[in-house]
Each structure stands twice: as C-alpha cells, then as structure tokens.
Amino acid sequence: MIRLIAKEIRQLQPIAYLWFAILVFGYGIQFFTERVDENTFGDWCEGYCDYSANTAVAVFIILLALVTAYSLFPREHDESTIDLLRALPVSRKSIFIAKVFAAWLILVGFNFVSYGLDVLLLASNPESMGGKFYPQVWLTLLLRDCLFIFIVLSHGVLLSWFRTLGLIIYFIYLLLLVLAESYLGTSGDWSVFALLANEYRGSTLLVNTQGLLIHTVVAFGLLLLAYRLWDKTESGNTNSRSVSRSLRFVQVVIGVFGVLSLSGAMLYQIEKGTGSDSPGVTVKVVATEHYRFAYNVSKEDVVDYLVLHAEDDLAELAELMGVDELPRIRVDLTAQSEHAAGLAKWKKIQIDLDSFEDDISQRRVLVHEAAHVLQAIESNRSLAENYPAVKFFIEGMAQHLSFDVVPETLRRESNWTLASVAMARQGISFGDMIDAQGFAQSYDADLHYSLGDMWVEALVKTCGSLASSDFVRATGREDAPRGLPAALFWRDTMRAIDCDLDTVNVAWRGSLESRYQQIDESTFPVFTQISTQVVESTGQLKISASLAAFDSAPSTAAASVDVAGYATPGRFSIRIGNASTQIAAGTDAVFRGKLVQDQSGERVEFLIPAGALPSTRFRYQMGYLPTVGSRYYYESWRRGTVPSASES
Amino acid sequence: MIGLSDNPSVVQSQSASPVLRLNEVQKSFGTLKVLDGLSLDVYPGEVFGFLGRNGAGKSTAIRLLMGITQADAGQISLFGQPLKSDLIRIRQKIGYVAQDQNMYPWMTPTVLSKFVRGFYPTWDEKRYQQLLADFQLPLKRRIGTFSGGMKAKLALTLALSSRPQLLILDEPTAGMDPVARREFLDLVREQTMNDGATTFFSTHLIDEIEAIADRIAIVESGKTVYDGALDPLRESIKSWSVPMSHFTPGDMPGEFVNRSLKILKQGERQGRWVVTLQFEQNTLIPNDRVLNEQWQHEPMSLEDVFIAVVANN
C-alpha cells in the first residue's frame, strides 16, 4: 500500500506544487507587508476563529479539495493507465484507498505547513499580552480542517465520476442550502459551512461534533458509492462506453421527461406570480406624472389616498433635498414582506400595504422610500459603496425627510424616546453607528432609524437645512477618495460640505441626553436576574427574568416595578440570533414572552423551542413595548448557554 | 469447432493440469456481445498462440484473464485455481504485456521498477537491469518520451523481471518495425525457454505464430474455432482450382467418398474456380492424389488456412 500511496503522491506533484505556490504567494504578501512579530493569536486567526462560520475560508478549502479530487480518477481512466494498476497483483480496494489517502495527505500536509508557519510567527512575539498562544484552539482548528478536507474530498471523488455534471450537482446542493436558510432561517447540520461554525466556552473552542459526525458518516458512504462506480468504470481505450440501445432510450426518456416536468413546475411557479400570493386577485395600475403604481384591487381605497398626495409630497421632498430633476419611479404595492414596510432600489419602490393600519403612515413610507431613490441618484450610487459606514445616515435622513413631509408627531416622539433610552443605557456612540455590522451584532438594528433621524436633525440644525442632501452629493463628488475607513470617510466628506462632525455630534448627544432626562423611568424597566433552564417535559429552553427600575448604580436589591401594566399579551419579545452560514441572509427567530408568578414574584418568561437554538451557545436580545403603539425597545444582545441536563 | 486436439505430436505436456483454462466464458459491453462461450486450455511450458481477427475478442479475453474486466458468465482458472479465489497471488505469477503500453509518462524506468517490484515476491532487479541494457533502454529518461517500440520492450522487461510462470502477451509487437519485431520474438522464445515459463501470445499476425507457437487457438466472434497444433491444421486443409472454361457447377477435384470433409470456401478467382476443402484430421492425404486432371493443387500458406477457417465462421 505504501508504494501505491507514494506513487499517487508523485503523480499529484503538479497539484501539490500549485497549492504550495499559493501558500508561498500568501505568506510572500504577508512578509512583504507585515512584521512577523506583530501578530497576536487573535490577529492571526481573525475572521477564521470568530463566532459563527466563515464562508470565505470554507469556499477556499472546498475549491482546494474538489480540484484535488478531480485529478485523482478521471485522467487515469481517460489515459487508461488505470489498466496498468489493475494488472498489478494488488486489490482494487487498495488502489482506491491509496488514491484518496494520498490526496488527503497532500492537503493535510499543506495545512500542517501553514499552521506550523503560523506557530513560528506567533512564538516570535512573547512580550505583549497578546503574545499568549492558545494550543487547544490552534489544534482544534487544525484537526477540524483536516476532517473538513476529508469530507469535501469524499464529495469530490464521487462528483468526479459525473465529470463536469458533478459541478452542477454541487451548485444545486449549495442553492438548496440557501433555500433552506431563506425558508427555515438556518440550514442546520446539513450545511458543510456549519462544520466550521465556532462557539466558545471560555477560551475553549467548541466543535460542532454532531455535524462533523453526520458528515463523516456521509463521507464514508459517498466514498463507498464512488468506489463502486469507479470500480465498474472501464478505462478509456476499450471504448466500452457504448451503452446499450435500451439504456440510451431510458436516458432520452429521462431527459425529455425531466425538461418537460421542470418547465411545467416553473410555469406553475410563475403563474402563482410574484408580489401577490393570493390567487385570483387582479392587479390594477394607476400612473401620475412621476409615479406608476401597481396594486391589488382590494387596496383601492388606501391607494387612492396615496395617489392623491403622491406628487405634492414628492415635490416637497425634492425641494427639501434641493433636487431639480425628478426621475420616473415604479411602485409595487402588491408585495408582502415581514421584514420591511418598504424597499427601494434605484428607481423602483416596493411597499407592503399591510405593515401599517393607518393610511397616513403608508403615505410616509412612500415618501421615505422616494427619499432613498433620490439619495441613490444624487450620490450616483456612492452611498451604497460605503453602506456599512452610512447606513444609519441613509435611513435616518429618509426618516427625517418623511416625517417633515408627512408629520406623525406621536410616532416620531415615541421613536426618539426609545432612541434616547437605548443611547443612555447601552452606551451607543457615533463610532458604533458608523459600523453597521458591529452595531447589529451589539444593539437593535432598527435603532438606526430613530438615532439616525435625530442625528440628521442635529446636522440640519448645525449646518443648515440642505446639509444632509449636500452630504449625499458630496459622497458622489468626482475627486472623492475611495476605500477610506469609516471614521476618515465621515471626516473627509463632512469637511467637503464645510460642516464640523464633532459639533454635530455634540448637538446630537445633547438632544438625546436632554430627552432622556424627561422620560418616565417606570415605562422603561430593565431585565434582571436572568436565568436559563431546560423544561424537562418539552425540551424547550425557558429564559426568565424579573423587571426592575433602571438605576445607574444597580444595588443588590433593585427596586421592583409594578408589572401589572405589562400584563397585555405580546408585550414582551425575545430574538434568538440565527447561526446563518452567511450564504443567505437568514432571519432571527422572534418569540413572545408572558408574565408568570413564581416564588420570587412576577417574572417574564420566554419558551424557546430547541430547534430554534443554533447550538448550546446562542445570542439573544430581550425587549418589550414601553407603551401601546410604540415600537419594541430591545436591550443589547447577550450570549446564552443551554444548561446541560445536570445544570438545569 | 475443429477438434484436432488429439494430435500425438503435442500430447506430452497435456497430461499435467492446464496452467490456464477458459470454460464457456461470456462477456458483452451493453448490446455488443464480445465473447460468446470461449473455451480453451493452455498447458505448462507451452507457447500458446491466440490468433484472431481485430475485434474477435482477444484483448477482452486477456483483460478477463488479468481480472481487469469481469466476465458475465463462464469459469476462468489459472494455475488450477478459480481466478476469483486469490486474484493477487495468481497475478504475482503472471507477466503481462498489454496491447497499448499505458505506463505513467512521468515515470522513468528506474522509478517504474521501484514502484512495481514491491508487488512481486519473485522480482529480479538484476534481470531487469540486464534486460534494459539488452534493449538499450535509457534508465533516466521519462517514459512519456519513449517511442512505441521502446515502450513495448520496457513492458516486456517489466513482465519478465518478475520471473513469471505465465507470460501473457497481448499483441505486444503492434506498431513495431519488422527488425524490432523479430528481435522481440527471439527474446520471448529465449527467455521462456530459459525459465520454462508458459507463454500466452495473442496476435493477429500469422508469421509470429508460425515462428513461436507450439499450439494455437483461433478465435472468431467470441468463440474458439480451432484449438490444437499448427501442422495438423495445415495438413487438414487443401485447396484446388480448375479453369472456369472446364468448370461446371457441382464439380469437385475428386471423389473423396469415404472421407468426411467440409467445403470451407469456393469461388471464382482470376479466371479459375477455387475450392478449399477441410478433411477430418485423422485421414490426412498427401496433396498429390488428385483424381480429375483439369484440377490443380493450390499451395496454402498458414495465412490462407487461417483466412479459410475464419471466413468459414
């Protein structure tokens, strides 16, 4: 067997040279642009050992393993050198095992060299606190990679039997994962990406053992199937590929039946249409000078109200933004989406007319989305390129303009109150606002709307009514430097419109703090004494907390709050962070809580089905409706652990 | 099937059990039936010629012998054991030269020997080096740069260096020039004589069979149409011709009433009517006993005999 493996390794030398060239290329860049003694352990594995999965690295390893797998069998069969092996006094099983093992050995070797080099680099920086080394994490990552390589290699060995059709099969597998994430919020352990998801208990890296076990068993199954298929396959030159006439007939039938059934399914899918799910609803169209509305007949009354005000509101919006030339905008009012009341992309708007009861709110949503359209045009899409840094501004400005054009004072006041409480209690700074992803990881992402609205209010007060629109235009200016870090981008663009960022921030914080002083503390209690337990009978996770008045220095006995006012159902809400593998957005699961009485008094209790928890470690965010009609106020995200049976 | 097997001249080695036995072997690729009940025996020490046209199923038979392909039906036994019983130990005693030498182009003869010798307990490295020298094959050059003839010689070197008890050659001289071919055949005969090995030599070139084979089998459409020594076959088939002017349909060169015979082939060729007859093996007659005067005897080479036998099937 050793000889066979040695021979396979020699045969895979070109591939090994290619991977080694990539390794040298990668480290070459690092050595030319970084000091080797600068890396701390956290820097070294940044991105790869963070929480949740890293899709980019997974895709890189998958490509490596598939290219290597595809160079094992197809060529040997096409050039018939497999016959030389089959003529030797050695079993076919050992030929197959030797090939797969040799490929795995090369990739594992490549992995060991890479991880080994990293250890040397990390060892050369002992002084700093960051110089600490975490052998358990390092070794777990290394071994997990080796197993992951074996798993994907087994996929490749089977797919290579299908030759290029195998690529489409794997593409469809990835698409099904995306579909599962869109439908179910997560594709669970069936996604290869979930195998590289990281969770920690302290500094110990936890491994998705269940997922790895499933995939390892599947891998051996696929290898067995691949062995059978390759064993049955003759070498290239005996042109034994001439299939019998009956088999060819079967293939033709499958082909024709497949094309017809898929086309039929597709036409059925299209007939169900998009936008409106309810069959039999006719879609009508009404156009004004700048708008074209498509809507369900059942919504005629609210659409009439919208159409009545559309042009005037647009004109007022254009005036507020200093825009002269208005585009022609298409509005789809038939959409239903639980994620957003309205969406805008370039010159198209989509609004869900069921998201608000009262018509005036729908009218304001139209103005909000129209503001997005004008933002995109005025900035020549530059705003979208710096999206993480300006998301709060994009939403805040649209919110600010929409409330100016279509005043809804009560709703706006309620939003601003929520924002000031969140700012004061959760310590949100301008630095947090300009990092959209980090913000969403720590706080309630919807706060971008209200905090953004107040920020634009401060901007307009400091630098004039057209300041926000000037900022939009400044991002698209000809000589704007590209690819700046968020903080620099803001300072550079604000300088371009002659407006001082720090002055605006001072005004912004001032208005939030003064508003916070006026709120009624009892309407904004805090969750304390948070406990997590597993309900034996149902397997659900029970997260419960008591409500206490917020006190800047929480003493041991927090003053309890009269929770009677909170008895209304749906008042409490909890979000469970999904373990999306980043190939599809996925959505966080939301559950309502209820008030219960236990020995320590009134408590809020949330019951979470086990299926909604991505793993034993999860992220959650608790919130409540401060007043009837307002949005939910969410505290910042926290990390939780499902207690093991002994603990709960 | 032409049964000439009880020819006395090749009896001495048949008392031992056959080194190689195919019994009613069937093999088809999809709708194409390649072997249709092939049966033959090869005895120790023989140089057995396996003759047949292109596409007759020779290579497939050999691939079945080597276990490279699996038979659909029938029994295959080597060295007295069923092939499937211990394929690896059986193959350790076989030297195989494939029809097209599919060796790894990136290997050199030295690397090839390092790779292969571990599989053969009887590997003889000294002999390998000696044969390479005899064949003037460069040790350090990649096989990908070898010519067809050089690859064939290397394949034979590889096969012989494991001192096999059975040497299976599948059209090893395809693509060789006459000089290289003669040199190759001499070497095969010389080496098998020295080792006392059995050789199973598949070819469609008749002169090679004449030069080397003790016994032959002719295969056509997946079946053995002749299995026995050369001379009895040659003796049993005669050919006569008569000018068309003197020929009336149904004429025969003579009355061979009391002998069973078979008309293998007859037809007009260059103004003469030619008849090829095959006589029962045990009633051989000298070719000069022709009864009708206009008929004259046509000498037949082994190739003519082969064509007559094969064309008849």
Next chain:
Amino acid sequence: MAAIALLAKDVREHWLPVVFLTLGCLAVFLLLLVQNKQAAYSMSTLEIVRYALLYLMPVVALIVGNRLIVGEYLSGTRLFVEALPLGQNLPLVLKYLLGYALLSGLTLALIFLAAKSASVADEITLNYLVLISSKSLVMLWLYWSIVFCFSLCGYLRVLLYLVLLLIVGALLFFPGIDADRIPPFALIDQQLFVFERDVIPWFAIIGTSLLAIVFSAAGFILTRIGEGSVLERLSKPMTRRDFVAVSVLLVAGFSVWSTVVENTEVAPIQFSSESVVRNNDPEVSILYLSDIHKQSADKMLRRLSNSLVALQASLGLQSLPSIKIALTPDREKHDMEYMTSAGVFISSNWLEHDSYDDAILDSVIMHGVLSAQTNGRAMLEPYHWVLDGFTRWWVEQGNVELDLQHQAELFARALWVLDTDPEAQQLVSRWQITADKFSYPSAEALAWSAMNYIELTYGRDIVFALASEFLSKPVGNTLLATLRDRSPSAQARMEKILSKGMDEFLLEWVDWLSAQKNDPMVLSYLRQIPALAGQVSSEIDENGVHRLSASYTPRDSNLDLNTDLSAMSGQCTLKHDYIGPFDMEFELSDDYEDTSFCQVLLPAHSVESFYSSGDRAIVALEYEGELFHQPLRIHSERLDIQ
C-alpha cells in the same frame, strides 16, 4: 454544406450532455425563482437574471467550452478535422457560434421566465426586455470569448483562469478602484442592471464588447500562430521547462502587483468650523465649539506648540504629524478618543482640567506624535515603556519645571505598583502585562519614574539618547525589518546607551524608587491608598441567575498605606464587561460598573450580571480617591464564567 455537416457532427456528439446541462440549468432556475420569492429583500424576479449571470453562467460557459473546444483540441481529433477539405477557420468559427448560441438560448429562456413572473406587479415593456436581454447577451459574449480563448490554451487554461480570478478579485476588493469605470462591472451593476430602464449604458456595453472581441481574436490568432504549432505544444502535458516559465511569470506578476499597490493619499483633514484656533508650524488646531471656551483653547495651543517645538529640537525630528484636538463637553474628564490614522486626532473634555489632567492629555498627544514617527510600531515593541515613560517625562519636566505635586502622585503610584507586584520592575519583558493588570496610568507612572531616575543619575542626554534611539526613526513593517530590529535586541540597545546591564540598572532604579517613599509629599499620597487586595467570585444560583461578587481583604505592604478604611473618603468600584476568547481587549469602559464603600468584612459588590456559563468577562476593582486624579486598579482578572 460543409458547415451543416460539421454542425451535425457536433450536435450528434454533444446532444445528450446538452440535454442534461439544460436540465441542470432549468433546475437551478426553478430554485432561483423559489428562493427569490422567499428572499427578504428581493424587489423583482429579474434580479435572478443578474444572479445567474454572476454565478451560474460562468460555470455553464466553462462546461460548454470544455466539451466543445477543450475535448477536441486536447485529444487531437482536431488534426483529423483539419485534414478534411474545409476552410481552416470554419470548424472553429462554427464551434464559437454554436457555444454562444447555446449560452444565449439558456439565458434568454431565463429572462423570459423571470419577466413572465415579474410582469404580475411590474411594467415589463418591450424596450425594458430588449435592454436587459442586450446587457445579458453582451456579458455572455465576454464570458464565452474568455472561455473560448482559454480553452485553446491547453494545460495553461487552469492557471489562466486562476490569474483572471485574482485580477477580478483585486479590482473588486481593492478600495482604490472605482468599479464603475470598468465596463463589465458597470454593466452588471447591482442597482442599474435590473432597475435602470431609461438610460442605455453605452460605455459599459461598448467597453465589454471590445473586451470580448479582444479575447475572441486572441483565440483565433492563437490557432494560426506557427501554423498551429503553439496550439500543438499547449495541448501536450507540461514539461519541467514550461513549469519553470510559468512560475517565473507568476512571481513577476506578483512583484508588479505589489509595487502597483499604492496607498490612497488622503488630503489632511481640517476643522471647517470657525470656532477653531490654529497654529501652522507645528500644525496644531483646536476646536472649542463656543466662544466661552476660546480662552482655554488658546492657552492649550500655546502650551502644546512650545512643547512640540522643543521636542522636535531635542530629538531632531524632521517633521511632526498634524495635530487636531476637538472639545467634546459631554465626555468624562479622562475619557479620550485617540486616532492616529491621519495625523494625531484626539477628542476630549478639558474644561475641568487642572495641571495634572493637562499633563495626562499632553502625554497622550506626545504619545501619538512619537508613535506616528515609528509608523505606529512603538506601542507593540519591547520598548513600549520608553515611549510611555519618555512622553510623560517630557510633559512633566521635558521643557517645563517639574511640579512637585505631580512628582509625588506619580512616585506614589509607581511605588504602589511595585509594592503590589514586584515583578512589574521587568520593564522590557512584562510591560504589556503590567499595563493590563494595573491599567495604563499606573504603568505610565512606573515608566516615568524610570526615566526620572535616568535623568537624575545619567543626565538628560541619556534620556534623549534613549528616545532618539527608539522613537525618532520610522520602523519598517516587513519581515526583513523585523529580523533587522531583533539584532541587536531592544534590551542590548538600551544597555549600550545606559552602558550598564539591564538587570543591574533595574535593581538600582528600584532601590532608588523605594527610597522615595519616605518623601513627605509622597507619604501624603501613599496614605491615601487603601492597603487592600481584591478577590472576585462568579457563580450561577439555583435559578440559573449569574451573580458577580467582589470583596476586599487587608494586605500587608512595605509602604505606609492606609489601613483605616473608615477614614478613607474614596470609593471602591467594580467594573466588568464581555471579552472574547483571546484577551485582545486591554481597555475597560465605565459602561458596567458598581460603586460602594471599601469594606473588608462583607462582600463589597454583588451584581446580578447578564453573563452565562461559557462567557468570558474582564473584571477590575478600582479605588477612586479624591487626591489621585485617576483610579488605582487594586485587582483585575479575566473570568471564564462556569
């Protein structure tokens, strides 16, 4: 007639894989349609056309190219076809057209299906369909031309695809490049491809078409070079000589790319408000927001400008970075935001500063200035203590008279650090750990005391020599620079300047520092420090609620610390926050803190926290007295919540 025969041959050879390929594409289209309906933020079914063009069509083009061209040109049957009595280019042209026709057919089918689905709620006019189809077909033409050209390159094609991917990746993710100026990227723009109906992107269409023509022409020319000998050569497996040639090409490409990578120069950012006081050389500007703060800004400007001029002269610095300070009145007194990516930028609230607080702010500014000299490297080097010690020394007594009150507070803090952890004297090897354990103010005081000792014992020149050696020259940021800086080692360079062994120097310094504890002013500060040690405990009660508790115990000390807690006016504070698994966090904010009296009998702090088992938290116990300007960190640790 010949064309039909050739086409018929290709159709007969490839019809079955084409059926299965169509089958696969239809399956993918179906999944795309269903996924698009479910997708949270999809606004038109036609978006799946862009999605297919980006991700699916390149794969399909590769498959078609592999079957139609690579198969024929690698296996050598091309020679048979070229021997037939036909025009030389006819076979290749037919394959080119057949491949493109197949790809176009699949894409137009997808556009039709998506448009049919989108037409329910959107106005799918003929012009709009023609616009999207033409953009798609031009993009397909580019894909097909690239695959056509590379398919003729035999074994080189895998490498060419990799290089092409690298170039596209660099163009997409390198921030300095505007993708809108590159035709194919502009053509497939995320917003315009589907949602722009009125404007025809001529620049993008013509540019992409030209690129397609270039690749197609390259393919045809390749087949004719040397009557096809190049093609012949490429279809043979790689020889060692080819491998070397390719490797040289790769390395050359890489070095060209790494030199082309230039940093995006950003114009220095200036305050644009009127409420700014400025100084041109050195470039200092201070934003004071409103006129009532102008006077304090002027005073700070003068102080800083003088200090910087003297520093530049003392260390012989060629240039100084621009310095900007912004007043942020709502910040805590010592809460500063510190940025050094474009000059030194600090926002702080200096309105209630006394001279000690000013020294803290000035030290942070000098820290930024000298850190900028070394490309920001000094903070990560074994001589970090030289940077912190020198900047505080310079601000306290570099070009001003040393304030004895400052000196006493700094000495008291330094003595207390050494008393608590004698190992902290290892300035070179334990600097980062000391800073983490006692926080930066205490570590800085320790380093200042060392600089102070050097001034008194070796003279100011030695202090300046140390600063010049480590803080005035830019430090390289490559592997070679690392190796160069390690020989001789930082410690050896220090010993050369001090002309004394490090261990010996440290011993002398510690002895000298210990002697300062008897100074009356220092004593007055020491007696304001509680002789306490801290312990932290974390447990989860039976209800699953996590509690964080902390308590203090008296500790004996070589210093005359205060043991009578009742007489102490300060308070003890427990601070805590989440940290990640790898101790990357050194700063601890005031977001989560609990303040109480420094009692020793009962647990001083008991906080219901939000941690759960498996989390990691950093916890610090600090004493905030009236005399000390900054808190004293009595205890800090990193907890694995069990």
